[in-house]
Amino acid sequence: MPSDAELYRALPSVDEALSQLGEMSEPRALARDEVRAALDEMRAEIRAGQGLTGPTAVERARVRLEAWRRPSLRGVVNAAGVILHTNLGRAPLSAAAVEAIARTAGRYSNLEYDLATGRRGRRDVHAGVLLERILGAPAIVVNNNATAIYLVLHELGAGGETIVSRGELIEIGDGFRIPEILERSGTKLREVGATNKTRLDDYEGAISASTKLLLRVHPSNFRIEGFTGRPDLAELARLAAAHDLPLVEDLGSGSLWDLREQGVADEPPVSASLTAGVSLATFSGDKLLGGPQAGIIAGDAALVERVRRNPLFRAFRTDKVIYAALEATLRELLLERYDEIPTLRMARMSVEAIDARAGALAERIGAEVVDGESLLGGGSTPAQTLPTRLVRLRPEGVSAAAVERRLRAGDPAVIVRVADDAVLLDPRTVFPDQDEALSAAVLAALAGAASQSR
Numbered sequence: 001m002p003s004d005a006e007l008y009r010a011l012p013s014v015d016e017a018l019s020q021l022g023e024m025s026e027p028r029a030l031a032r033d034e035v036r037a038a039l040d041e042m043r044a045e046i047r048a049g050q051g052l053t054g055p056t057a058v059e060r061a062r063v064r065l066e067a068w069r070r071p072s073l074r075g076v077v078n079a080a081g082v083i084l085h086t087n088l089g090r091a092p093l094s095a096a097a098v099e100a101i102a103r104t105a106g107r108y109s110n111l112e113y114d115l116a117t118g119r120r121g122r123r124d125v126h127a128g129v130l131l132e133r134i135l136g137a138p139a140i141v142v143n144n145n146a147t148a149i150y151l152v153l154h155e156l157g158a159g160g161e162t163i164v165s166r167g168e169l170i171e172i173g174d175g176f177r178i179p180e181i182l183e184r185s186g187t188k189l190r191e192v193g194a195t196n197k198t199r200l201d202d203y204e205g206a207i208s209a210s211t212k213l214l215l216r217v218h219p220s221n222f223r224i225e226g227f228t229g230r231p232d233l234a235e236l237a238r239l240a241a242a243h244d245l246p247l248v249e250d251l252g253s254g255s256l257w258d259l260r261e262q263g264v265a266d267e268p269p270v271s272a273s274l275t276a277g278v279s280l281a282t283f284s285g286d287k288l289l290g291g292p293q294a295g296i297i298a299g300d301a302a303l304v305e306r307v308r309r310n311p312l313f314r315a316f317r318t319d320k321v322i323y324a325a326l327e328a329t330l331r332e333l334l335l336e337r338y339d340e341i342p343t344l345r346m347a348r349m350s351v352e353a354i355d356a357r358a359g360a361l362a363e364r365i366g367a368e369v370v371d372g373e374s375l376l377g378g379g380s381t382p383a384q385t386l387p388t389r390l391v392r393l394r395p396e397g398v399s400a401a402a403v404e405r406r407l408r409a410g411d412p413a414v415i416v417r418v419a420d421d422a423v424l425l426d427p428r429t430v431f432p433d434q435d436e437a438l439s440a441a442v443l444a445a446l447a448g449a450a451s452q453s454r
């Protein structure tokens with residue numbers, strides 16, 4: 001056994017290791033840092049009594065340099081069957097949206113330049129025209145729906161009270177809570193009704209000289225069952241109008257298409273809210289709309305313009321990339337090319353079509369096909385499921401959890417569900433051109449897990 005002192009002496013100097021690395025495309029300073037880090041790592045191993053058993057300093061430095069070339073944000077295969085998976089980037093963009101980004105993002109564009117007059121233009125126009133055509137009302141775009149709500153409350157509610165039903169004081173996720181957002185925006189929360197039931201009278205009784213607006217929030221990710229109720233939206237809009245107050249609705253997902261054919265009942269289209277008399281509706285761009293991350297504020301022209309003039313609008317504005325993708329997505333919607341938008345195509349996919357792909361996949365990987373459910377997801381409509389066909393794999397000799405881990409560590413990473421010690425794959429959220437890669441990944445994960453357990 002060599003002594004620690006001998007082991008330390010056996011380590012190359014930084015310059016020796018650098019020269020052993022040879023010609024590199026990486027900057028020399030970066031290589032030097034990684035060589036140093038590799039040597040630190042080895043000294044720590046010696047200190048921990050592990051000796052010098054691992055890779056050499058040069059090998060370690062190469063691995064470290066290589067890691068800088070690997071993107072942190074990368075594509076994954078979503079076989080979990082959650083269409084709008086917030087952790088997996090919500091809505092995958094349509095080919096037209098991706099193409100619009102590619103066409104404009106790497107070059108100059110007319111983002112804020114009016115080509116007709118040669119003067120400064122407004123970035124709003126790019127998505128604004130299409131939004132107005134689709135919604136029948138003017139609209140502006142900010143970073144996401146959370147910002148949209150904040151901005152609207154800041155403009156319309158600051159210095160007074162905002163009336164909200166106790167059943168709608170929700171947390172959307174990641175700490176975004178309606179009561180806290182209200183407070184931060186400078187408006188005072190006036191809660192009305194009970195958790196499960198709020199009547200029109202409750203709103204009416206709370207209206208005072210300091211009331212600035214009525215806020216309605218889509219309950220999104222939770223549901224109250226049983227003895228429940230809240231006023232009809234049109235009723236509430238009439239009450240607000242009678243008191244000359246705006247009614248703002250946070251729609252959450254904000255569908256621009258009718259989901260009822262898919263059996264989704266609690267996501268009424270945005271236009272329905274505006275028709276019912278909502279003054280301003282806010283919703284996300286990357287949920288049921290199927291576009292990029294954005295928050296859209298639509299409704300009464302004078303109120304939209306007021307919100308637009310709030311100085312925070314400038315702070316919350318979105319990038320050209322977003323406008324390019326949003327405009328392209330909205331154009332597909334206007335032209336009713338629904339299947340061009342991945343989110344919509346997945347939601348509309350027939351069980352028969354899924355079954356055919358599930359069958360082929362199951363055959364390749366030695367699994368069976370069973371009935372199951374896909375989720376719409378996106379912090380919306382939690383109970384909203386779509387019937388699907390799942391590939392159920394019960395691996396032999398290894399646990400489903402071990403296979404799941406291997407799939408997640410693979411390239412591409414594959415995200416699956418695990419239930420009752422079976423791996424479940426839902427073809428609905430897998431792009432057809434990923435089917436081959438998916439079966440190859442599963443076979444590799446099975447082989448890897450089996451060899452490790454031996």
Ligand SMILES: *Cc1c(COP(=O)(O)O)cnc(C)c1O
Nearest residue numbers: 144145146218220252253284379
């Ligand atoms: C998702 C959601 C939000 C937040 O939208 P983001 O676009 O993610 O900021 C706000 N309100 C409701 C009701 C939601 O469902």
